[in-house]
Amino acid sequence: MSIETPKNWWKPLNKEERIWLYIVGVWAVILTIMMPYGHTRDHNISNETWKTTTKAYTAVSKAFIKKYKIGEDERGVPIVDARNIPEGKRGADIFLIATRAWQFKPHFILKKDKKYRIHMSSDFYEHGFSLQPMNLNYQILPNRDFVVTMTPKQSGKFMIVCNEYCGPGHHNMFTTLEVKE
C-alpha cells in the first residue's frame, strides 16, 4: 500500500488558502515599508559596522580612556567625561570596550543634546549592549566596530548591561552612561 500525495498540493487553491496568502502578501509589503519609514521617524537608530581587529580597537579604546579619564569607580573601572569632546561633522566619537574579564570600560558622562557616535567592540567574546531603561539592544562582537549615532535628550543616569550570556562573570557586567546638562 502506498500513500498518494498530489504532485502540486497547492492546485487547486481553496478560498481560505487564497485569503491567507493575500493577507501574508499585504503584511509583507507593510513591514517592508515600515523599515525605511521607522528610520525617518527616529524609531530605528542609525548604526554602522566596520571591520577592525581586537588589537587595534583595544589600542584606540585605551588612548580614548587615557585622554578623557577623570577618575575610577570602586571596581577600578575608568570614568570618562565626554562632554567636551569635539563633535565633528557626524558627532563626537566615544569608545566602549567589553573585555574578557567581564567588564565594560569606561563609565561615560555625556552632554545632553550633543550628538555622539558610540563605538562598541569586544576584545574576546561576544557580548551584548543593553541600554536601560530605554531597552536599546545591540550585539558586541570582537573584530567589529559597531557604531550607534545618538543624541541624548534626557538627563539622568542610565545602565549599560550585557544581554548576551558570555560566561561566569556575565551577571556582573555593567557600566553606566550619565547624561548631564
Ligand SMILES: [Cu+2]
Ligand atoms: Cu554577558
